[in-house]
Amino acid sequence: MTESRDVHVHLLPELARPGCLAGSVTLVIDVLRATTTIIHALAAGCTSVRPCAEVEEAKELAGGMPAGKVLLGGERHGSPLAGFDLGNSPREYTCQACRGTTLVITTTNGTRALLRAAEAERVLIGAFVNYSAVCEQLRQDLRPIHILCAGTEGEATLEDTLLAGAVVDYLCEEMEISLNDSARLAWDCFENHGRILLGALEISHGGANLRRLGYDDDIRAAAEVDKFAIVPELRRDPLRVEVGAVGIVKTHWKK
């Protein structure tokens, strides 16, 4: 029997203690909508995504790049930002808009989670839309695994926890693993809500917010399991997200 691997879920970035991600491979999840959108943008041809914590920082960074080669995107509390090219809806990130550009992005929760995860040795970006490709990368990696959920403004969310649980479910079948309590909670969430994925995203607090703002399509887009086979990865100097691995053999989705 192989040695068991640690799989730790953090339901919110602030619940991951300082230093705990060091040496790990960390998966960042913000299903509604930052990580779903970043995956869409890279699949549509953005060469790189630059996460910024603040709106002004994003504007300044984008302002220093050659026109036509940069997209400024993001949101605050779900709504698009004045003077930005795009909001945070996956469907806005078309091939026409994205091809050959750098996306500078700032979002309420997802960006914060990404920046927190930078402490890890390797950082992957996941959503339902690249579920199986992410599972495959985590399986092949040999480091301890941390899964960092973005949550919504300091609250654990159903949608991020559900995806964390789906990943735990896959890993449990593939290897001997040792779970923290939050990973067990996430697994329970997947067991109960995995079969009604779209419904779960709709009843979640974040989903209800998006519906109120008229973004029903974004929820459907977030629920498209395995639409893409790419796994975005955080690179350094400067901090940016680019396509890392590509390609899965088969879907691992079990519901």
Added chain:
Amino acid sequence: MTESRDVHVHLLPELARPGCLAGSVTLVIDVLRATTTIIHALAAGCTSVRPCAEVEEAKELAGGMPAGKVLLGGERHGSPLAGFDLGNSPREYTCQACRGTTLVITTTNGTRALLRAAEAERVLIGAFVNYSAVCEQLRQDLRPIHILCAGTEGEATLEDTLLAGAVVDYLCEEMEISLNDSARLAWDCFENHGRILLGALEISHGGANLRRLGYDDDIRAAAEVDKFAIVPELRRDPLRVEVGAVGIVKTHWKK
């Protein structure tokens, strides 16, 4: 149809935003072991429990009370404290030790949760050992319901979340309720782990700690659903826990 009642679970005290408990009835849960122990102590004859955040504060408070009328109890990181009468094991709180005394208690997580909950209008203390009695009280109350899990040193725990989910499960059958995402996660946890309660408490992070320290009996004690029919309640001036309601008609445990 009656109006729906808010049922909000907080997986850790620090996840309950300042002010959010105001006007509510809040249930405090620290299954392993503070709330289980407090219920045991009151059932065994303690007239009152005084929660203290700090060890020195507890010593000072107990020191000012008449000898023979006070018990000093508690723990840090699971172990008893030097100079204290009792630790944090439910089985230590016998009728002989408790009758007619005030218990001054300080624990790592449970006390902190209790003091945080003081913001609520009404505060109940729950564990598996008084599950149905607590459910009954929450059903009869008309305020919004918050369930505050103590967790373990900043981490959400399986055992507290499981009990929170069991309470949500009961309330969902009794009334129209509106859940936050953490309440849904707790409900999922109960759905999956409720049938194997003792096993769940044993595999949890807190349970594993207790087993390492030789407190296996405490885990079994914590899993005795509906051993008691009392519902301890927080009183003010001075802040203390006393028996509030007594009596249930039947068990509501559904697993």
